[in-house]
Amino acid sequence: MTATAPLPFPVTPRRPGDPEVDVARLALAHRALRRGCRLLADVAEEAAAGGPWSPRRRQAVVGFGRAVLREVHAHTAREDAVLWPVVAASAGAHGADLDPLTEDHAVLRALLGRAGSALTAFAAAPGAAPALAAVLAELAVVLDEHVEEEEREVFPVLRRCVSVRDLARYEAVCARGSGLRQAAFALAEVADACATPAERAGLLAATPPPLRVLLRAAEPRWRRRRDLVSGRGSH
Numbered sequence: 478m479t480a481t482a483p484l485p486f487p488v489t490p491r492r493p494g495d496p497e498v499d500v501a502r503l504a505l506a507h508r509a510l511r512r513g514c515r516l517l518a519d520v521a522e523e524a525a526a527g528g529p530w531s532p533r534r535r536q537a538v539v540g541f542g543r544a545v546l547r548e549v550h551a552h553t554a555r556e557d558a559v560l561w562p563v564v565a566a567s568a569g570a571h572g573a574d575l576d577p578l579t580e581d582h583a584v585l586r587a588l589l590g591r592a593g594s595a596l597t598a599f600a601a602a603p604g605a606a607p608a609l610a611a612v613l614a615e616l617a618v619v620l621d622e623h624v625e626e627e628e629r630e631v632f633p634v635l636r637r638c639v640s641v642r643d644l645a646r647y648e649a650v651c652a653r654g655s656g657l658r659q660a661a662f663a664l665a666e667v668a669d670a671c672a673t674p675a676e677r678a679g680l681l682a683a684t685p686p687p688l689r690v691l692l693r694a695a696e697p698r699w700r701r702r703r704d705l706v707s708g709r710g711s712h
Contacts (some may be wrong), residue, residue, distance in 0.1 A: 485559045485650065488639050490567040497636045498644040501676075502683060504632075506651075507624045509663075509670035510552060513545040514620050516520035518613040520706055524599070537705040539600040542613075544662045546596075547587050549620065553582040553657060559650050564631065568638040571629040576633060581623040588616045664692045665699035 491497070520538055524530060561575050591612045598605035636646065655663060664684070671677035681689060 482558045482562045484562050484566055486643075486646055488563055488566040488643055491638055491640045496641055498639055500632050502637055502648065503635075504628065505667055505670055505676070505680060506552065507628065509667045510549050511617070511621055512670055513666055514549065514613065514617040515697075516703070516707060517542050517545055517618040518610065520708070521599075521606060521610035521613045523708070524603065525610040530603060534705055534708070535599065535603060537702055539596050541702050541706045542596045543593065544659065545666075546593055547659055547667065548663050548704060549616075550586060550589050551659075553585055555647075555651055557582055558710075563643050563647060564634055564639060567640070567643065568634050572634040572638060575631075578623070578627055578631070581619070581626070585616070585619060585623065588612065588619060592616055615680050638710050639664060648683075652685070657691070660688070661691050661695035662664060662699065665695045668692060668696060669699070669703070 517538070524535075524538075561579065564572055565575065587640060595605065595609040595612050597655075600607045652660075668677060668680060671680055681692075684692065
């Protein structure tokens with residue numbers, strides 16, 4: 478495995494008999510990213526097909542879309558800079574080959590750049606919807622394939638080799654890596670991806686109290702934005 482970034486903190490690999498890490502929150506973050514990109518792709522396809530769209534909804538799609546793209550970008554950057562070096566140091570020669578996943582991240586970042594430009598064009602002219610739909614559909618497919626490969630290849634290595642303490646440190650980096658507005662968006666997006674009350678309860682239990690307060694404040698507005706973007710809210 479290859480991880481070129483320096484270690485973000487001293488790493489202590491998991492020892493035999495130590496508890497395994499819980500990857501549920503990582504999986505939930507992946508689900509949220511995939512749902513966000515798929516929602517954007519579906520909405521852009523609807524816009525490309527024509528029909529009545531208000532400027533308000535178009536503006537909401539652009540703002541919501543930019544937040545989703547920022548979150549995907551931040552997620553890949555944190556994995557490259559923090560998680561991959563931790564995995565490499567913990568697993569040594571017995572872990573997953575991270576090079577293909579790092580290459581996927583480069584592909585995703587290029588797609589994110591194109592999608593951001595397409596959103597800007599769509600904000601200025603509804604006629605740009607077909608180009609936006611095309612790049613967002615490609616982004617959704619590439620992200621789906623990447624996440625499935627990552628969970629298949631990396632999650633077993635995390636359970637086998639990474640200590641609970643070191644994964645918690647990585648999650649702490651994720652929690653403090655964004656500004657307040659983007660953190661509120663990301664928290665609400667992940668909470669919305671919870672499939673069951675038990676899953677939500679687990680997420681809240683692992684969320685520090687200040688961030689739980691931020692989530693409670695952010696969720697109602699986030700849901701209104703999501704509904705407007707999807708067409709369920711008022712146009």
